[in-house]
Amino acid sequence: MAYKDLHDKPFEENTIAKLEIFEDYAQAWIPTFVMQNVSSICIFDFFAGTGYDKNGVAGSPIRILDKIKEQVISIFQRKVKVRVFLNEFNTEKFELLKKSCEEYLKINDYVGQAIEINYFNEDFENLFHKLLPIIKDFPSLVYLDQNGIKFLSEKYILELEKMRQTDFLYFASASYLWRFGDSREFKAHLDVEMSEVKSEPYRFVHRSFINQLKKKLPLNTQLKLYPFSLKKGANIYGIIFGASHPLAVDKFLRIAWKRNEINGEANFDIDDDNLKKQRSLFGNQPLTKIEAFQENVRNKILNKEIVDNFQLFGFVLEEGHLPKHATEILRKMKSEGEIWFDGKFPLITYENVYSIKRKISYLVLKK
Template sequence: MQKQGSLLDICNHNGAKKKTAKRNKKDFFDKFDQGTCLKLDLLERSVKSWLPVFITQNFIEEINLVDFFAGEGKDASGKKGSPLKIIDTIQLFSNLITKREKGLTINLHFNDDNQGATERLKVHLKKIKDKVPVYVDIKITNKTYEDLFEEILPSLDKNNVANFLFIDPFGLALTRDHFQTISSLRRTDFILFTPVTNVQRFCEQNGFKQHFPGLKRSYFEDPKTAHRKLCEYIKKNWVIDEYYLHSFAIQKAKGHRHCLIFGSRNKLGVYKFIESCWKEDPENGESNFSFEGDLRTEDCPMIPELAGSQKIKNFQASLDKLIRQKAILSNQDIFDFALDAGFHPPSSHVKDVLKKLKKDKVIKNNLSRFGLSYNSVDKGLVDLEFITYR
């Protein structure tokens, strides 16, 4: 029987020769495009919000950050790639780390299947070696994704560690089995960057069907929302236990769309990632392009109330309706509803609805004390105080 290729081999440029893939990698590192810079910004924001959660927990003795496709570390113009951005982010928490009661080791594992890329990465890292804190241990390897995953898995599955995995191949890499293994690990979050345009085009081909059974081209009705549909597919077909996912779409200059998927077993993880997404995209919190039905203020100067994101309008209308129907009864209910819809619970998108409900004399809560942050909700339920008339 002929051996099935890896998902990366099957889907990388639809079976293009390796020399073509290498040429594309070289072009990539000549200059990061706007979409790549946005991806790196989201990674940086995510690591920045993720690190202090575990740095402040004294029973955590090791933190593993694994970049499976780390690349060269910089593009030709000097813009920093994921390895250098991760190191810069760690340095922001030096005071927090040195104040810990117990010691902490941060293991950075930078890997790339392209040996030329890892050699150039070593050169960049050598230039900053004096700036790397003593508690940071850097390992650089040149392995396939599959081999590295199997090799490091035991080190990720320990009681006293926390893990952040960044999976950013030139093509597709994450399989259902790998996803389920990652999602079963304690204190492990990941970011997957995948070309959703390729999934749309080739999902009914044999190589894809092996890894995405039942996925049809007709499933992606609107190319602009393909990232949502892929995320929904993974939730429905790959997730076993309770697990949180959120997606962000990035359109490249040539029109190809990529999907950045964040995954965590902890509600706090997705809460923080959604917050980062809205900082990058104040319109919809999920893309670097507009969706159908969205109107800018300058597009409708005569009727400005028509302007804005249709996603926000739909969310606020649904939240308003569910509260009025008493299907949502507490801050916990609101928090869960907002997260599931891809909104940050303490945002103005939620608070504006509550203000309107109070103005309409549906509720009478003191909204300044009605906590919707993760910490507030974690402390306990606060019920909505409905106004009833005799």
């Protein structure tokens, strides 16, 4: 498969969207650990590119440094060591990467003092296994901004699955899967049930891909995977976010829903929610993604499958929604006399469930 070289031209809109999601996550991730006074945190960019595009727009490594720069005061105050690992296989690009970062750190020398930066000019395949012990030992954020799809194979996903304090963001071309998923070459990397993928419309390909990946995980896995599809013309790419910790998932979902308040999952109207809203004006009531989720929550509460905020918060994350979607429906149910809970709010937040561990029950009054 011939890959396009991203750096001989300006970044496209899609690439910028991907980079913004990457950097938004770094922005949310860094303070989580800095505030916990951990000794070291690690950020890995295994496919780092050159640092900037042709027009000087920052790529992932410079954006990582920018996010560290934003929080450098607390990093110093809390004496946290930030270790950055940047890799680029192509030697020419590697030289540019090093130059870009060194220049950045010369201008922002205090960022240089706050971090330990490590450059690699290696094939991901070898480097990943070399750096695995570090990923394992420290809170780590891992970017896997590959071209195509090759490095999403089971051997890497299953290693990442074992980590308990690692969050990762993969980039994948779901269109490649659609086109080449049945080929022997592709199956050697990842054996996906293409009949299942193709039983859904093409626009869901990235979502289906993640469903296939989930099937490769151990039954008792704690790893959660979430998609964010990026469409450009006929091609669909996407981010796959993975983490085991509920706080990490909560943070990613907030970023995803901020980018798209209708579906939190794509840079386009993946579920035709706008059309559904129009149809509902004419009397039919097809439910939008948020409405369908709220209806689901309502039924689970009335059927007592979900009885308190601890269970509900878990369900919200599992379904890739925001706590506020569930909060809205619970408050409505309370005001309509279907349920009762103590206080004004149903306490569906990470803070209540995991930090202060405040459990409240939802009592069903009428079904």
